[in-house]
Amino acid sequence: MRQLIAKLMSILGNREHEVIIVGLDNAGKTTILYRFLTNEVVHACPTAGSNVEEIIPRKTHFLMWDLAGQEALHSTGITYYSNTEFSIFVIDSTDRNWLLIAREELRKMLLRDASVLIFANKQDVKDSMSLVEISQFLTLSTIKDHSWHIRGCCALTGEGLQARLQWISGHG
Structure with a gap:
C-alpha cells in the first residue's frame, strides 16, 4: 500500500489525471462514477460504450472513464489505457460465479x-x-510489480468510496 501511495503522490499535482473504471457487467462501475461526481445514487441503464466525467475533489482534477463490462476490456479498453495513471477495478462481491473471469x-x-x-x-x-x-x-498477494489496494464498498450508500477518492487524490 505504501508503494501505491508513493506513486499517487508522485503523479498528483495541478494537472488532470486519467482514471479508468472497469469491471464485469453489473458490478456497479457507473453507480460508483456518479457517486463520486454527485454523491448521490444515479440509476443508470447498462453502459454501452463509456461514460466520462471530470471530478475535482480538493483541487485535484480527475478525468474518469467508466467503460462498459468485460467486452470493453477486450476491444475499446486498450485505447483508454494509454494515458491512464490509475485503474479502478470493480468487483461484485455477491457474484461468485464470475470471480474467475474477474x-x-x-x-x-x-x-x-x-x-x-x-x-x-x-x-x-x-x-x-x-x-x-x-x-x-484474485491471488492479490502475488502481485509484486504493480501498486494495488482492495477496499470494500457499497456504491448505493457511498460507504467506502469518498474516503478512497480522497486517499487517491493524496488528501485522505
Missing part, C-alpha cells in the same frame, strides 16, 4: 503501467464475499 481480467489489466484500486462492491448484501476471500481468489 481474476483473468485483472491480470490482463496488470499488463499496463497503472496502479489499481479494487473496489469490492455490494458489501452491504447478505452473503457477500469478504475482502479476504476476494483477495485470496
